[in-house]
Amino acid sequence: MRLSTKPFLLLAAFAATLPVFSQTIQVNKDNRTIAITATDEASAPADLAAVxxxxxxxxxxxxxxxxxxxxxxxxxxxxxxxxxxxxxxxxxxxxxxxxxxxxxxxxxxxxxxxxxxxxxxxxxxxxxxxxxxxxxxxxxxxxxxxxxxxLKSEDAVEGDAAAKALEHAHKMAERMAQGLGIKLGPLVYASNQAQARPVMMMSAMARGAAAPMPKALKPLAISPEKITRSATVYAVFSVE
CATH class of the missing domain: 3.30.70.2970 (Protein of unknown function (DUF541), domain 2)
Known part of the structure; x- marks a missing residue:
C-alpha cells in the first residue's frame, strides 16, 4: 500500500490563498489551521470480465x-x-x-x-x-x-480509498498538533481526487490453427484480479 503525506502548519498572521486541485481556500489572520495532503488505496475483486x-x-x-x-x-x-x-x-x-x-x-x-x-x-x-x-x-x-x-461500479472502492486517506490525514494532523503543543480542532475543509484508472488485462492465449479438441476438457482455472484505486485527500483542520 502506498502512502504519501505533505504536512504543513498554517498559523496565519496574514491572508493567503491555497490552490488545491483547482479549488481554493482562504486563510486569514483569524484562521489557525493544519493542512494535510494524503494519498491512500483500496482494492476490491473484479466483478466483470471483458473477454x-x-x-x-x-x-x-x-x-x-x-x-x-x-x-x-x-x-x-x-x-x-x-x-x-x-x-x-x-x-x-x-x-x-x-x-x-x-x-x-x-x-x-x-x-x-x-x-x-x-x-x-x-x-x-x-x-x-x-x-x-x-x-x-x-x-x-x-x-x-x-x-x-x-468493476460494475467504481464508486465504492474509490470511496474507501478516500476514507482511508482522510483517516490518515487526521492521524498526521493529530501528531503534528501534539508536537507543537496545541490541540487539534475539527475538520473544516476537505477535498479529494481519484487517481487515473489503470486497465487490468490478462495476457492472450497463443494463436494457433483450429484443430478438433476433446469436448471433455474442463475450463481453465481463472481467478478475477483485484482492482485497486487510489485517492488523494486535502484536509484542513482547525487548531485551538
Whole structure:
C-alpha cells in the first residue's frame, strides 16, 4: 500500500490563498489551521470480465477462405449463446479478409493465399470468464484469451480509498498538533481526487490453427484480479 503525506502548519498572521486541485481556500489572520495532503488505496475483486475471443483461418482462395470463416464465426456465436451469453454482451471488435503477402513463405508453400480474422469482446460476470472462454475456444476461437477486469461500479472502492486517506490525514494532523503543543480542532475543509484508472488485462492465449479438441476438457482455472484505486485527500483542520 502506498502512502504519501505533505504536512504543513498554517498559523496565519496574514491572508493567503491555497490552490488545491483547482479549488481554493482562504486563510486569514483569524484562521489557525493544519493542512494535510494524503494519498491512500483500496482494492476490491473484479466483478466483470471483458473477454476477447476470436479466430483466424487461411484458405487457397477468397471464396473458400470466407466460407470457412462464416462457419467458424457462427459456430463461436452459437457456442457463446449456448453458454448463456446474451446478445447485448457480445460486441464485434474486428473482422478482416485479406490476401497473404507473397513473402509469407510458410503459408505460400502450403498453397494458402488468403487470411480471415475476426474477434469479439464478450462482457460477462467475472465468475463466468473461464466458462465463456472455454465455450468459444472449443467452437474454434483459436485467437482468444485477453481479459479486461472491471468493476460494475467504481464508486465504492474509490470511496474507501478516500476514507482511508482522510483517516490518515487526521492521524498526521493529530501528531503534528501534539508536537507543537496545541490541540487539534475539527475538520473544516476537505477535498479529494481519484487517481487515473489503470486497465487490468490478462495476457492472450497463443494463436494457433483450429484443430478438433476433446469436448471433455474442463475450463481453465481463472481467478478475477483485484482492482485497486487510489485517492488523494486535502484536509484542513482547525487548531485551538
Amino acid at each position: 476477447t475471443v476470436g479466430f483466424e483461418t487461411f484458405g487457397a482462395d477468397q471464396a473458400q477462405t470466407y466460407a470457412d470463416a462464416t462457419r467458424t464465426s457462427n459456430a463461436i456465436n452459437d457456442a457463446l449463446k449456448a453458454a448463456g451469453v446474451q446478445p447485448d454482451q457480445i460486441e464485434s471488435r474486428e473482422q478482416n479478409l485479406s490476401p497473404i503477402d507473397e513473402n509469407d513463405k510458410l503459408h505460400f508453400a502450403k498453397g494458402l493465399r488468403f487470411r480471415f480474422s475476426q474477434s469479439w469482446q464478450v462482457t460477462v460476470p467475472a465468475a463466468n470468464a473461464a466458462a465463456t472462454l472455454h465455450a468459444a475456444v472449443l467452437a474454434g476461437a483459436n485467437n482468444s484469451g485477453n481479459i479486461e477486469w472491471k
